[in-house]
Each structure stands twice: as C-alpha cells, then as structure tokens.
Amino acid sequence: MRTLYDFHGGIHPPENKLPSTTSPIATLPLAPLLHVSMAQHTGNPARPCVAPGDRVERGTLIGRPDGTLSAAVHAPASGTVVSVGPVVQAHPSGLCELTVTLETDGQDRRAAPTPLTDWASRSEDEVRAFLASMGVVGQGGGVFPSHLKLNARALETLVVNGAECEPYITCDDRLMRERAGRIVEGALIAGTLTGAREIVVGIEDNKPEALAAMQAAARGTRMEVVAIPTKYPSGGAKQLIRILTGKKIPHGVRSTAMGVQCFNVGTLYSLAQAVLEGEPVVSRIVTLTGSVARPLNADVPLGTPVDWLMQAVGRSADSDGVLMGGPMMGSRLPALEAGIVKATNCLIATSPALFPPPPLSMPCIRCGDCANACPAELQPMDLYWFARARQFDKARAWQLFDCIECGACNSVCPSAIPLVDYYRFAKSEIWAEEREKQAADRARARHEQRLARIEHEKALKAERLAQKSAAAKAVAEAVATSTTDPGKPPASVPVDSAKKAAIEAAMARAAARKAEAAQTQSGVSPEASANPLPPATPVTAMDPAKKAAIEAAMARAAARKAEAAQTQSGVSAEASANPAPPVTAMDPAKKAAIEAAMARAAARRAATEQKESR
Amino acid sequence: MPFVPHATRTVRVSRVMFKVLLALVPAFGVYCWLWGAGVLVQLLLAVFTALLAEAAMLRLRGRPLAPSLGDGSALLTAALLALAMPPLGVWWLIVLATLFAIVPGKQLYGGLGHNPFNPAMVGFAAMIVSFPSQMGQWGSPLSPLSTAEQIRWIFLRTPPAGSFDALSSATPLDALKTGLLGGGEVSRLVASPLYGHFGGAGSEWLGLAVLAGGLWLWRQRIISLRAPLGLLCGLLALALPLWLVMPERFASPGFHVLTGATLLGAFFIVTDPVTGPTTPRGQWLFGFLVGALTYLIRVFGGYPDGLAFAVLIFNIAVPLIDTLTRPPAFGQAKGARR
Numbered sequence: 001m002r003t004l005y006d007f008h009g010g011i012h013p014p015e016n017k018l019p020s021t022t023s024p025i026a027t028l029p030l031a032p033l034l035h036v037s038m039a040q041h042t043g044n045p046a047r048p049c050v051a052p053g054d055r056v057e058r059g060t061l062i063g064r065p066d067g068t069l070s071a072a073v074h075a076p077a078s079g080t081v082v083s084v085g086p087v088v089q090a091h092p093s094g095l096c097e098l099t100v101t102l103e104t105d106g107q108d109r110r111a112a113p114t115p116l117t118d119w120a121s122r123s124e125d126e127v128r129a130f131l132a133s134m135g136v137v138g139q140g141g142g143v144f145p146s147h148l149k150l151n152a153r154a155l156e157t158l159v160v161n162g163a164e165c166e167p168y169i170t171c172d173d174r175l176m177r178e179r180a181g182r183i184v185e186g187a188l189i190a191g192t193l194t195g196a197r198e199i200v201v202g203i204e205d206n207k208p209e210a211l212a213a214m215q216a217a218a219r220g221t222r223m224e225v226v227a228i229p230t231k232y233p234s235g236g237a238k239q240l241i242r243i244l245t246g247k248k249i250p251h252g253v254r255s256t257a258m259g260v261q262c263f264n265v266g267t268l269y270s271l272a273q274a275v276l277e278g279e280p281v282v283s284r285i286v287t288l289t290g291s292v293a294r295p296l297n298a299d300v301p302l303g304t305p306v307d308w309l310m311q312a313v314g315r316s317a318d319s320d321g322v323l324m325g326g327p328m329m330g331s332r333l334p335a336l337e338a339g340i341v342k343a344t345n346c347l348i349a350t351s352p353a354l355f356p357p358p359p360l361s362m363p364c365i366r367c368g369d370c371a372n373a374c375p376a377e378l379q380p381m382d383l384y385w386f387a388r389a390r391q392f393d394k395a396r397a398w399q400l401f402d403c404i405e406c407g408a409c410n411s412v413c414p415s416a417i418p419l420v421d422y423y424r425f426a427k428s429e430i431w432a433e434e435r436e437k438q439a440a441d442r443a444r445a446r447h448e449q450r451l452a453r454i455e456h457e458k459a460l461k462a463e464r465l466a467q468k469s470a471a472a473k474a475v476a477e478a479v480a481t482s483t484t485d486p487g488k489p490p491a492s493v494p495v496d497s498a499k500k501a502a503i504e505a506a507m508a509r510a511a512a513r514k515a516e517a518a519q520t521q522s523g524v525s526p527e528a529s530a531n532p533l534p535p536a537t538p539v540t541a542m543d544p545a546k547k548a549a550i551e552a553a554m555a556r557a558a559a560r561k562a563e564a565a566q567t568q569s570g571v572s573a574e575a576s577a578n579p580a581p582p583v584t585a586m587d588p589a590k591k592a593a594i595e596a597a598m599a600r601a602a603a604r605r606a607a608t609e610q611k612e613s614r
Numbered sequence: 615m616p617f618v619p620h621a622t623r624t625v626r627v628s629r630v631m632f633k634v635l636l637a638l639v640p641a642f643g644v645y646c647w648l649w650g651a652g653v654l655v656q657l658l659l660a661v662f663t664a665l666l667a668e669a670a671m672l673r674l675r676g677r678p679l680a681p682s683l684g685d686g687s688a689l690l691t692a693a694l695l696a697l698a699m700p701p702l703g704v705w706w707l708i709v710l711a712t713l714f715a716i717v718p719g720k721q722l723y724g725g726l727g728h729n730p731f732n733p734a735m736v737g738f739a740a741m742i743v744s745f746p747s748q749m750g751q752w753g754s755p756l757s758p759l760s761t762a763e764q765i766r767w768i769f770l771r772t773p774p775a776g777s778f779d780a781l782s783s784a785t786p787l788d789a790l791k792t793g794l795l796g797g798g799e800v801s802r803l804v805a806s807p808l809y810g811h812f813g814g815a816g817s818e819w820l821g822l823a824v825l826a827g828g829l830w831l832w833r834q835r836i837i838s839l840r841a842p843l844g845l846l847c848g849l850l851a852l853a854l855p856l857w858l859v860m861p862e863r864f865a866s867p868g869f870h871v872l873t874g875a876t877l878l879g880a881f882f883i884v885t886d887p888v889t890g891p892t893t894p895r896g897q898w899l900f901g902f903l904v905g906a907l908t909y910l911i912r913v914f915g916g917y918p919d920g921l922a923f924a925v926l927i928f929n930i931a932v933p934l935i936d937t938l939t940r941p942p943a944f945g946q947a948k949g950a951r952r
C-alpha cells in the first residue's frame with residue numbers, strides 16, 4: 001500500500017455528482033455552426049490556415065501552432081468555413097478571439113488519420129512536435145500544451161489526476177469508467193517519454209466504479225491506481241502531488257524540478273488517441289448538468305455553442321445562467337453563443353433554486369475558518385484586508401500569488417465574504433500596475449531610440465548635404481568643362497522605393513503601438529480602480545503569462561508584418577505598381593483596426609458588466 | 615453578476631455568536647444559585663443598554679440596523695459584562711460599562727470586526743478605573759438576600775436591615791491582596807469564609823461552569839484551545855514557582871485559576887476572534903502573555919484582578935503577533951519569507 005499524505009485545509013462541499021453519472025457518455029446532435037477558437041490553450045493562439053469557403057473534414061488542420069508555446073487546432077466536423085475572425089469566447093471575460101466558424105454538413109467525413117504508432121522508436125522531439133500538431137493540451141482546466149509538459153527527463157513520479165474533486169463535474173469519472181484502457185495507454189506513453197520511475201493515478205474514493213475500471217485496466221502494467229480520500233481540492237495539481245508523493249511544490253517552482261509531473265486523465269486519453277489512432281483533439285467529454293432535464297456527459301465537438309448543448313439537455317425555464325467549470329472555481333459565461341473549448345469540462349445551468357444569490361456579506365470577524373480551509377496555507381483574512389485596503393504590496397508579501405483561487409475560504413466564511421473576488425481584484429490590479437510600468441519602460445526606450453535616430457538622421461543629412469554640394473560643385477565644374485550633358489538624376493527611383501518602405505514600416509509600427517495601447521487600456525479595467533469595493537468582475541482576471549504571451553505575440557506579429565511590408569516594397573519596385581495584396585497576409589492597417597476594435601469591445605463589455613454588477 | 619464560489623456555507627456569524635451565548639448558560643445558572651437573581655437583573659440591564667446603544671450608533675452611522683443587531687455580537691458583549699461586573703452593583707454601573715463597551719469600544723471603530731479591543735473588557739476596565747470602590751463591592755455568595763431585596767438594592771441602594779456585609783463584601787482576590795499587604799499569611803487568610811476549597815467560595819463552582827461551557831464550544835469547533843491553554847500556561851508559569859518557593863506569600867496556582875475572571879477570560883475573552891490573533895502560534899503566544907500579565911497585575915500591581923488590563927494591552931499587539939507568527943505557505947520552508 002502506498003503511504004498517502006494529507007494536505008492542509010480543504011472542505012467537503014455537497015457533491016451533486018450523481019445525476020450526471022447515471023448514463024453513459026452520450027453523443028448529441030451536431031450543431032449547425034461550430035465556433036472553433038484559435039485560443040483554446042495557454043500561450044499563443046494558433047494561426048488560422050483556412051479561409052472562408054474552404055471545405056474541411058473532421059480532423060483537417062485549421063490552425064497552426066504559433067511558436068512553441070502553442071498548439072494546433074483542427075476542424076471538429078466536416079463542413080465549410082464560413083468566417084475567420086474575432087468571435088466571443090467561452091470565457092468569463094467575454095473577450096473575442098480569432099475563431100474559425102464552420103458550417104457543418106452532417107456528413108461526418110474524416111480526414112485520413114495520422115497515427116504515430118512507432119512513437120517508441122522516434123526521437124522525443126519528434127513525438128512532442130507530433131503532439132503539438134495534434135492539438136493535445138491539458139484538459140484538467142489549465143489547457144497547457146502537453147508537449148511542453150513532456151519535456152521532463154528521469155522523472156521520479158508521473159502523477160495522473162483522476163481526482164475530480166469539484167462538485168457537479170463527472171466527465172473524468174465517466175471517461176475512466178468507459179475508456180480506462182486508453183487512459184492507461186496514454187499514461188504509459190507519457191511515462192516512457194518522461195522516463196518516469198513510477199506512474200500513479202489518484203482517484204477520489206467517491207468514484208468506486210472509476211477506481212475499479214482503472215484498476216482492471218492497469219492490471220499487468222507498471223501503473224498504480226490509488227484511492228485517495230475525498231476532499232476538495234484534492235484534484236489541484238499541487239495538492240494531488242502532495243497526497244501521492246508527500247512533496248510540496250512551492251509557488252514559482254516547477255514540479256519537474258522536484259521530479260514530478262502531473263497529467264489529467266482526459267489529457268492522457270487524448271494523447272493516446274492522437275498517438276495510437278492518429279486522432280487530433282476535436283472533441284472532449286463535457287458534463288452538462290445543473291438545472292436541466294437530462295443531466296449527462298457527452299462527447300462534444302469543440303466549438304459547439306453552449307446554448308445548443310443546453311437546449312439539447314433541456315435547460316429549465318427558470319435557469320438564469322450557465323457556469324463553465326464547477327461551482328467552486330468556475331465562472332458564469334457572459335455569452336452563451338460561444339463555442340466550447342478544450343478547457344470546457346462542465347457546463348452547469350444555474351437557477352435561483354440551485355444557486356441562491358449569496359447572502360449579504362458581514363464584516364470579517366477574523367474567525368480564522370478561512371485559514372483552516374486554505375489548501376495553499378495562506379491567511380485569507382489578511383489577504384482580504386490588504387486587498388480591501390488596496391495594500392497590494394502587503395498582499396503580495398502575504399503570498400497573494402500562491403492563492404489557487406480554489407474558493408475553499410469563500411465557502412466556509414461565516415460572514416459570506418466573496419473572498420476570491422477580492423483576490424482576483426487585487427491580482428488584476430497588480431498586473432495592471434506592472435503592465436503600466438512595463439509600458440512606461442517601453443515608451444522610454446522608444447523615446448530614447450527616437451532621439452538616437454534623429455541624431456543619426458541629422459548626421460546622415462549633413463553628410464549627404466556635404467556630398468551633394470561636393471557633387472554640385474563637381475557637376476558645375478563638369479558643366480563648366482563640357483556643356484554637352486545635363487547630368488540626369490539616376491538615384492531617384494531607388495530612393496523612392498526605400499522611402500516608401502520606411503513609411504510603411506512606420507505605419508505598421510504606429511498601428512501596432514495603437515493596438516497595444518488600446519489593449520493595455522482595456523486590461524487595466526478603469527472601473528476597478530475607480531471603485532475600490534467590491535471587485536468588479538473577473539474581466540481582468542487573465543493570467544499574466546497568457547496576457548504577456550498575447551502581447552508578445554501581437555508585438556511579434558506586428559514586427560513580422562512590418563518586415564514583410566518592408567521587404568515587399570523594398571525588393572520589387574514593380575510590385576508596388578501592382579498593388580494586389582497577397583491573400584493570406586492581412587494588411588497591417590486592417591489588422592490593427594480589428595485589434596483596436598476588439599480591444600474597444602472588451603473595454604465596452606467590461607464597462608457594462610461593471611454597471612450591471614453595481 | 616459573477617460570484618465565486620457558487621456554493622456557500624450556511625453557517626453565519628449569528629450562529630457562532632448564539633452558540634457562544636448558549637455556552638454561557640451554565641455559568642449564569644451557577645451564578646444565580648450562589649449569588650441570587652441579581653446577576654439576571656444585571657444581564658437585562660446590559661442587554662437593553664447594548665441593543666439601544668448599538669441601534670443608536672448604527673442609525674448615526676447610517677447603517678442598516680437588522681444585520682448588525684441580529685448578529686448577536688452586542689448580546690454577547692452584554693452577557694460577558696453581566697458575568698464580569700459585580701452582581702449587586704448599582705444599576706448605572708453596568709449601564710455605563712455597556713455604553714463604554716458598545717460606543718467607544720466597538721461602534722466608533724467601525725462596528726463588529728473593526729474593533730481592536732475586546733468591547734466587554736473596554737467597558738469593564740473603564741469602570742474599574744473610574745469607580746474602583748463600586749466595582750469592589752461584590753456581595754457574598756450564598757447571600758441571604760431575597761430577589762426583591764436584591765432588586766431594591768441594585769436600583770435604589772436601600773439596604774435591607776442588618777445585612778450590610780452581604781451586600782458589600784470584597785472579592786476574594788481583593789481581600790487576599792489587602793490581607794497580604796497587611797502582613798497576613800495566605801494560609802490564615804484563606805481560612806476566612808470568603809474562600810472555598812481552592813478559590814473564592816462559590817467562584818470555584820462558577821469557574822467550573824465556565825469551563826464546561828468553554829469545553830463545549832471547543833467540541834463544537836467554535837473555539838480552539840490554543841489561547842485558553844496558553845493563558846493558563848502563562849498564569850501557571852509564574853504562579854507555580856512562586857508558590858512553591860514562598861507558599862505563605864503567594865496563593866496556590868489552583869486558587870489563581872479558579873478565582874476571579876481567569877477561566878472566563880481563558881475561554882470567552884482571549885478566544886474572541888476579532889480582537890485576538892488568527893495564527894495558531896499567535897494564539898498560544900497571546901494567551902500566554904495575557905495569562906502572565908494577569909498574574910503580575912493581580913499579585914504585584916495596583917488592581918485586585920488584572921485580566922481586563924492584560925487583555926487590552928495585548929489586544930494592541932495582535933497585529934504584530936499575527937505578523938511574527940504567520941505560518942509558511944504551502945511548500946515554503948519554515949521561517950522563509952519572500
């Protein structure tokens with residue numbers, strides 16, 4: 001028997017898992033339109049490689065990974081691309097991201113599968129590139145590209161997360177009951193790639209059927225299936241690693257540095273499907289539950305609109321909204337027409353009966369219940385005081401960023417204080433501050449560069465002037481000597497094209513700058529700073545890595561575009577005579593306009609949401 | 615409006631407060647049995663004053679009345695004061711004490727959760743400083759006075775014939791202190807009918823009733839035993855060695871535990887979450903410091919009992935104690951701070 005360790009805190013909320021576990025994983029009618037987001041994973045959004053009008057099959061690549069921190073996106077069903085552009089996301093912010101919208105044809109044509117059955121004889125880099133190209137990302141909620149998590153060597157323990165601790169969610173439970181074999185195969189592949197000494201699956205003991213199925217599937221392999229005590233949030237990666245290995249991964253340390261890596265069962269299932277069947281990630285198991293007539297789990301094509309799914313399971317008339325994720329960490333979706341993404345593990349139709357409005361919050365009485373419940377071993381009441389008083393430095397010193405936003409503190413607070421909202425507010429304020437600082441630094445750098453450039457240009461001009469006057473003198477002398485030839489200006493054409501390129505580059509830069517500025521502004525959430533209490537909405541709660549990545553990607557894109565413009569106009573003078581732009585490269589001004597519009601929309605939404613929440 | 619999480623616990627502040635009130639019932643029972651119904655009169659006076667003062671202050675501060683009046687915290691302050699003040703004290707004494715507790719002690723700081731000092735102790739300390747002689751008249755236990763006589767005495771100060779002693783005997787701690795200052799020896803002094811087996815006559819039973827209520831609260835997970843045990847340790851750490859060395863100069867540790875406000879303070883005052891530390895080590899430390907200072911004031915200071923002052927003094931230090939004793943976060947090395 002394996003020694004299990006306990007973690008501090010944790011709670012036992014009502015589980016509400018039963019309704020959705022009684023029936024097997026269902027297939028629902030295919031939606032006529034699928035909104036397949038290019039930003040379904042942590043990191044850079046994929047770059048769409050289809051255009052409106054293109055025919056696609058299930059599994060056709062529609063978005064290429066943009067860099068290493070990215071993953072591919074595939075068509076979830078056969079049909080026709082109707083548009084490629086920003087569409088509202090299944091995200092609490094209601095932000096728009098680049099999305100490929102498909103009109104399905106219901107014919108279920110499949111692209112030829114491309115398995116990598118000889119993965120064992122391939123190099124690790126090849127396998128990882130393959131996984132990126134198949135769009136395999138973490139399905140536990142983090143949606144971190146899996147190929148990056150597999151770059152560990154000589155792991156001590158590969159932890160497989162089948163805990164599924166959050167109330168209502170049962171997608172992993174059903175997956176383990178019905179498809180345990182594939183999960184085990186995926187775990188063995190991941191174990192081999194990472195050189196793991198042992199592979200351990202942790203499953204909460206409130207899922208006896210899943211435990212039995214996994215134990216049966218793992219028999220005869222080196223994988224160990226362990227029942228762990230039911231306690232929220234045992235499915236948090238750090239908590240599960242603690243339970244199974246006794247190791248506590250501190251904030252800011254990679255678990256691989258301590259010889260552990262953690263994968264969700266759904267992720268390993270999709271990994272095995274990709275490697276062994278050549279099936280890219282085009283669907284996932286989603287729990288559809290709450291105030292609905294037929295709670296169930298379904299294998300849902302990515303991009304299926306939330307309202308379509310809700311209609312399919314009979315969302316009740318009194319339902320007042322939909323949560324994505326569980327009741328502890330999930331959040332209300334502002335737009336139900338959005339398509340589901342790889343992170344969508346559960347959709348809960350809320351109703352006033354199921355989720356009554358929170359009671360009026362009372363003052364904090366410092367009872368310490370929150371600290372007793374906090375799995376990150378923080379002092380939530382102190383963080384609350386600091387956030388409230390806008391003492392963000394203090395909040396930071398008290399390890400605000402160790403908070404995993406599990407909501408355990410919230411749910412035990414006798415004063416019913418929305419603690420997590422305060423933490424998100426404080427975090428977003430700190431990020432905003434940092435972004436502002438970075439923007440200021442960038443602006444300063446730009447200013448200095450500009451000064452240097454002006455200096456340089458002045459010097460050049462002076463030089464040119466000197467040359468010109470010398471030339472003029474020479475010409476005059478020449479004229480003086482022979483009056484036959486009036487020197488023609490041969491340099492005029494090249495100067496022209498160079499100038500044009502420079503102007504275009506400058507325009508692109510300006511556009512990028514503008515878009516960036518708009519972006520920063522919308523991120524700062526002016527309403528939050530105007531109104532210190534209570535923290536508005538999680539509009540601003542985007543994780544900093546993602547935000548930074550987005551910004552970096554945008555900057556890179558702008559640079560690329562500027563470069564392209566430059567080479568184009570610079571290289572071929574005749575090309576400028578024929579201004580038909582290439583189909584794929586969007587012209588920078590348009591791009592900038594779209595980006596600015598997106599930023600404006602986001603800001604508008606933030607403002608209206610703020611108004612509503614007042 | 616999004617809110618997270620979407621499943622909230624049903625336990626409310628008021629539930630906590632009413633459980634604490636319930637835990638005080640045995641103490642009130644024993645009190646009535648030993649001293650007569652006077653304490654209930656005090657309780658009624660305190661409750662009325664507390665609710666009126668709270669309502670008036672909330673009105674002045676423009677806050678809604680219902681949630682704050684209903685949270686039970688004012689009732690708790692009133693009940694603690696009724697137990698702490700002399701049972702036969704003149705009526706305005708407890709009224710003033712309660713006013714002090716609620717108005718400057720709590721509401722002027724911004725109400726429940728914002729007060730750095732324990733309100734009941736603020737009221738009590740204000741009275742002991744302002745009216746030491748009134749506060750010293752305790753009435754002897756197993757008093758022969760009838761309820762009617764007690765009420766007349768409390769409101770009108772008309773003494774029933776020939777029982778002045780029953781109305782104004784000093785507290786055991788007070789008497790012991792005066793006796794010791796007069797050169798008496800502990801063993802002779804505690805032979806007086808004022809004292810029982812361990813502590814003051816009757817007050818030891820009261821102490822046990824308070825203890826029972828406190829332990830029940832612990833079983834109910836409303837309080838932890840860290841601060842109470844810390845307080846007893848702090849008291850014993852001084853009382854025990856001194857008593858062992860000079861038993862005739864210093865009363866026994868048992869006497870100190872079972873007399874005066876020790877147990878009430880341990881289970882109902884230093885466990886007040888609002889004005890006490892929240893970290894586990896901080897709670898031990900806070901209890902210990904209060905216990906030790908209580909003993910020092912009792913034995914060497916100018917007041918017969920020192921709990922109220924000790925609590926108030928260390929209430930100020932709570933933020934510091936919390937900061938110094940903050941436990942490391944998940945995975946963080948002990949003692950490391952970023």
Ligand code: SF4
Nearest residue numbers: 364366367368370413
């Ligand atoms: S649980 Fe609520 S009332 Fe208690 S200390 Fe934490 S924040 Fe304050």
Ligand code: SF4
Nearest residue numbers: 374403404406407409
């Ligand atoms: S939300 Fe943060 S502070 Fe609250 S219990 Fe979870 S980790 Fe701790």
